Amino acid sequence: MAIKDYIRERFFPHMWCPGCGHGIILNNLLRAIENLGLKKNNIVMVSGIGCSARISGYVDFHTLHTIHGRALAFATGVKMSRPELNLIVPMGDGDALAIGGNHFIHAARRNINMTAIVMNNRIYGMTGGQYSPLSGYGTSATTAPYTNIDHDFDVVQLSVAAGATFVGRTTTYHVQQMVDILQKAITHHGFSVVEILTQCPTYFGRKNNAGDGVEMMKLYKDNTTSIGSKKKQENPDLIERGIFVQKELPEYCDEYKNIIARAKGK
Amino acid sequence: MAKAKLKTHSINREWCKGCGICVEFCPAKVLELDEHEKAVAARLSDCICCKLCELRCPDLAIDVVCEKEKEGTSEN
Ligand SMILES: Cc1ncc(C[n+]2csc(CCOP(=O)(O)OP(=O)(O)O)c2C)c(N)n1
Ligand code: SF4
Numbered sequence: 001m002a003i004k005d006y007i008r009e010r011f012f013p014h015m016w017c018p019g020c021g022h023g024i025i026l027n028n029l030l031r032a033i034e035n036l037g038l039k040k041n042n043i044v045m046v047s048g049i050g051c052s053a054r055i056s057g058y059v060d061f062h063t064l065h066t067i068h069g070r071a072l073a074f075a076t077g078v079k080m081s082r083p084e085l086n087l088i089v090p091m092g093d094g095d096a097l098a099i100g101g102n103h104f105i106h107a108a109r110r111n112i113n114m115t116a117i118v119m120n121n122r123i124y125g126m127t128g129g130q131y132s133p134l135s136g137y138g139t140s141a142t143t144a145p146y147t148n149i150d151h152d153f154d155v156v157q158l159s160v161a162a163g164a165t166f167v168g169r170t171t172t173y174h175v176q177q178m179v180d181i182l183q184k185a186i187t188h189h190g191f192s193v194v195e196i197l198t199q200c201p202t203y204f205g206r207k208n209n210a211g212d213g214v215e216m217m218k219l220y221k222d223n224t225t226s227i228g229s230k231k232k233q234e235n236p237d238l239i240e241r242g243i244f245v246q247k248e249l250p251e252y253c254d255e256y257k258n259i260i261a262r263a264k265g266k
Numbered sequence: 267m268a269k270a271k272l273k274t275h276s277i278n279r280e281w282c283k284g285c286g287i288c289v290e291f292c293p294a295k296v297l298e299l300d301e302h303e304k305a306v307a308a309r310l311s312d313c314i315c316c317k318l319c320e321l322r323c324p325d326l327a328i329d330v331v332c333e334k335e336k337e338g339t340s341e342n
Contacts, residue, residue: 019285
């Protein structure tokens, strides 16, 4: 199947701004799914609210466009009732880690089999550029005109600490790595987190003089490196990309099945 | 790097928003923005079939078809 077969073409061109990285994530998520040969009917995409969350409207899978911060809760409900389906949950950084932070850590802790994609543009795009828990100290936002004094989460460390059994990070510049990590995350049997650094030229870029989509992607190229690279040792400020954790632990739906069997005295 | 041969390179002008990402990151400098701020493949004969423009297009507007040889792609 070509990737065009996985989208709802009638809704294109999409609503994202010129140069917005969210479209690059859509593009390469579809390629990962195509490479895996997944059937459309076996995929459920659940999203919350945000520019990022609009992704679920564009894909021709089973889709739920739910409420802000609660995508993982809805996805948990779907997965518990239909464990054979592939759950993909793309979220903005605000959606996943501000209002949705608690759902996020507890889904990770349970190790329920789904793929959480954090589309991290370090800002609330949809509502006009307010700072998010990922904006970071010293950045500017509509709500931080004198710069932000909040420190940011490290999505990778947070996910690892919360118990996610697959954790990866990449950027919209590194598209081949994105496809590779997404494929591995989707096939992983457990809770997978993939953080993808994605540019919001309209708000984060403009507020922080980071330039347009092209310039912001150049920053991803220059400011990131592979996990444990020599470059990282020389410059500890570089952000690492790759797969940080990939381990097998009992999965939540499997455990629940065992509980049902036990309750029935089998 | 195995060389693939280009069959077709198409850009959906209805979907292209002229962000210039394909233009900037094409390793062979094949693309440009025209006077309507839409991407065009101005130097098609230089295309090396890496498909990076297709992969990085945020608008899903680019479709590169290559003859089936081993696909050579490059990325840092
Ligand atoms: C319960 C609730 N609170 C607040 C909002 C307003 N709201 C809509 S989207 C959003 C944040 C979007 O930021 P993010 O999740 O990072 O996604 P982005 O738009 O940047 O892709 C907020 C606060 C809402 N829709 N519902
Ligand atoms: S506001 Fe930002 S996140 Fe939203 S579509 Fe525009 S560039 Fe993308």
